[in-house]
Amino acid sequence: MTDRDSALSIAGLGKRYGRAQVLDGIALDVAPGERVALLGHNGAGKSTLIKLVLGLTRPTSGTIRVAGHAPGSMAARVATAYLPEQVAFHKSLTGREQLTTFARLAGEPVKTVAPLLERVGLIDAADRRIGTWSKGMRQRLGLAQALLGHRCVALLDEPTSGLDPISRHDLYAVIDEMAANGTALLIASHALTELEARTDRIAIMARGRLVADDSLANLARAAALPTRIKLTARDGAADALHSELGGTRINGRAVELQCTTEQKMAQLARVTALGDAVRDIEMVPPSLEDLYRHYCGEGLK
Amino acid sequence: MIARVMAIAAAEFRIQTRNRWLASATVLMLLFALALTFAGSAPTGTLGVDLLTVAVASMTTLAVYLAPFLALMIAFDAVAGEAERGTLGLTLTYPLSRGEMLLGKFAAHLAVLAIAIGLGLGAAGAAAWLAGGAGHESLVSLARLIATAILLGASFLALGYAASALSGSGAGAAGLAVGLWLVLVVLYDLGLLGALVFDSGGAFTTQVFPWLLAANPADAFRLWNVAGSEQVALVSGMAGAGAALPGWAAPLSLLLWPVLALLLARAAFARVEP
Numbered sequence: 174m175t176d177r178d179s180a181l182s183i184a185g186l187g188k189r190y191g192r193a194q195v196l197d198g199i200a201l202d203v204a205p206g207e208r209v210a211l212l213g214h215n216g217a218g219k220s221t222l223i224k225l226v227l228g229l230t231r232p233t234s235g236t237i238r239v240a241g242h243a244p245g246s247m248a249a250r251v252a253t254a255y256l257p258e259q260v261a262f263h264k265s266l267t268g269r270e271q272l273t274t275f276a277r278l279a280g281e282p283v284k285t286v287a288p289l290l291e292r293v294g295l296i297d298a299a300d301r302r303i304g305t306w307s308k309g310m311r312q313r314l315g316l317a318q319a320l321l322g323h324r325c326v327a328l329l330d331e332p333t334s335g336l337d338p339i340s341r342h343d344l345y346a347v348i349d350e351m352a353a354n355g356t357a358l359l360i361a362s363h364a365l366t367e368l369e370a371r372t373d374r375i376a377i378m379a380r381g382r383l384v385a386d387d388s389l390a391n392l393a394r395a396a397a398l399p400t401r402i403k404l405t406a407r408d409g410a411a412d413a414l415h416s417e418l419g420g421t422r423i424n425g426r427a428v429e430l431q432c433t434t435e436q437k438m439a440q441l442a443r444v445t446a447l448g449d450a451v452r453d454i455e456m457v458p459p460s461l462e463d464l465y466r467h468y469c470g471e472g473l474k
Numbered sequence: 475m476i477a478r479v480m481a482i483a484a485a486e487f488r489i490q491t492r493n494r495w496l497a498s499a500t501v502l503m504l505l506f507a508l509a510l511t512f513a514g515s516a517p518t519g520t521l522g523v524d525l526l527t528v529a530v531a532s533m534t535t536l537a538v539y540l541a542p543f544l545a546l547m548i549a550f551d552a553v554a555g556e557a558e559r560g561t562l563g564l565t566l567t568y569p570l571s572r573g574e575m576l577l578g579k580f581a582a583h584l585a586v587l588a589i590a591i592g593l594g595l596g597a598a599g600a601a602a603w604l605a606g607g608a609g610h611e612s613l614v615s616l617a618r619l620i621a622t623a624i625l626l627g628a629s630f631l632a633l634g635y636a637a638s639a640l641s642g643s644g645a646g647a648a649g650l651a652v653g654l655w656l657v658l659v660v661l662y663d664l665g666l667l668g669a670l671v672f673d674s675g676g677a678f679t680t681q682v683f684p685w686l687l688a689a690n691p692a693d694a695f696r697l698w699n700v701a702g703s704e705q706v707a708l709v710s711g712m713a714g715a716g717a718a719l720p721g722w723a724a725p726l727s728l729l730l731w732p733v734l735a736l737l738l739a740r741a742a743f744a745r746v747e748p
Contacts, residue, residue, distance in 0.1 A: 227567045230747050250569040261560035265492035266485060277481035278568040302492075318564075 180357030186235035260315030264304030482578025503594025525606025549634025632735030
């Protein structure tokens with residue numbers, strides 16, 4: 174992929190604060206309309222990466238191109254939308270005034286402000302001071318300013334923080350709409366949840382390095398995490414169950430088995446052959462969290 | 475560029491009116507100016523000048539302290555406060571240069587100062603005029619006082635931005651602003667006074683001292699007002715110091731200070747990483 178067809182392109186990026194190497198050899202491309210989740214623990218370097226893309230700080234090594242422009246240049250800033258993690262506004266301005274200020278800074282007509290406030294469900298509160306708003310409302314105003322104009326790249330830092338489930342659902346819709354309009358989205362998060370799983374690609378950072386960058390399905394396949402089968406034995410049958418099937422004893426009555434996706438049916442057949450020694454069975458496929466921990470753990474080795 | 479500067483200025487002016495800085499600064503100026511005008515009205519008879527002239531002389535002394543103080547109080551939060559509250563990072567991701575952001579804030583803050591100084595000193599002047607009469611010359615002195623006080627405020631607004639950008643936190647910026655005020659408005663003069671006493675009429679007193687006086691914005695403000703009117707000079711007793719200087723020295727200093735301080739603030743702001 175060349176600079177020309179990727180909205181955001183990062184190559185060989187490194188950042189050092191004093192003796193601490195915060196980022197090392199990051200390479201990441203995001204195509205127009207692509208949604209990429211950027212995952213990592215606190216301190217993994219996500220926020221530094223975002224600051225570098227915004228041009229708020231300079232890289233020690235490597236290059237970043239935002240829609241073909243250097244980060245922090247006027248052209249790059251026109252092309253970039255940003256939703257900070259802890260979005261803050263002047264509390265003595267009203268929502269409409271704050272968004273109007275941003276529209277004028279972005280060179281967008283002021284008449285786009287009211288529909289945007291409507292779009293994020295803030296039109297009724299628009300003329301109240303932001304100081305009186307809830308955190309979720311401020312987060313939605315942050316989203317509204319990220320929707321101003323047509324941006325090539327959007328950087329959303331923890332966009333779901335402080336949002337209730339309904340607002341969360343609206344956020345999914347907004348993200349999909351932006352992607353459909355050709356905006357490249359980079360969504361930073363410290364957890365792999367429903368939102369991140371809905372993206373096209375998942376990039377995982379650990380200790381300043383990129384340890385994974387692929388679709389969720391591919392990551393799950395490559396990780397080959399086991400499915401857990403939890404069996405609850407009939408009274409007194411737990412020992413028999415354990416000696417027959419192996420696995421680990423959880424407590425007096427339960428046994429847990431682990432198996433790969435391919436072995437699953439064979440294991441099930443063995444379990445059913447035991448008849449009524451098994452009172453209950455529960456199968457737990459690898460969760461998003463398991464997958465995330467698998468890749469983060471790999472990065473720490 | 476103008477549109478972006480105006481966008482920042484409009485938002486900033488709203489903030490200043492909502493957080494009541496505009497109102498409190500105006501009331502403060504007005505109260506002090508009125509108090510000084512009427513408390514200082516005693517010498518009119520003995521010196522043979524009208525009440526407004528005496529009022530202008532008193533208000534010159536007042537404005538030397540109050541205009542820089544108000545300006546620093548408004549300005550110290552401009553960069554550090556925004557960085558602390560987390561509003562700076564988002565604003566700087568917009569296509570807005572740091573210089574444009576400073577200029578926008580400067581325009582709004584200068585408007586607040588101009589309103590406070592214009593209303594405060596103007597009202598006190600009007601009261602003096604009504605109570606004791608005013609000549610053409612004293613009206614010109616009042617107009618000069620108001621204009622130069624705004625220029626003095628502009629210098630300290632820009633110095634306040636530099637302090638704000640240099641210190642990492644709002645509290646640090648407030649401390650630095652108080653320090654600036656103390657050094658430039660109070661200690662500088664004390665230092666010069668000490669040097670004068672030590673020099674006792676030597677080359678320093680005649681050659682160097684007047685230029686050092688003109689180099690400080692607060693003293694340049696005094697000199698300009700004093701040199702502008704013989705009568706104000708007479709009342710304020712500062713006639714000697716300005717006489718050794720060419721007439722352009724103090725005005726040039728007071729006009730250069732806001733520009734140089736803004737450039738300094740811009741340079742300091744460039745180093746801020748939100």
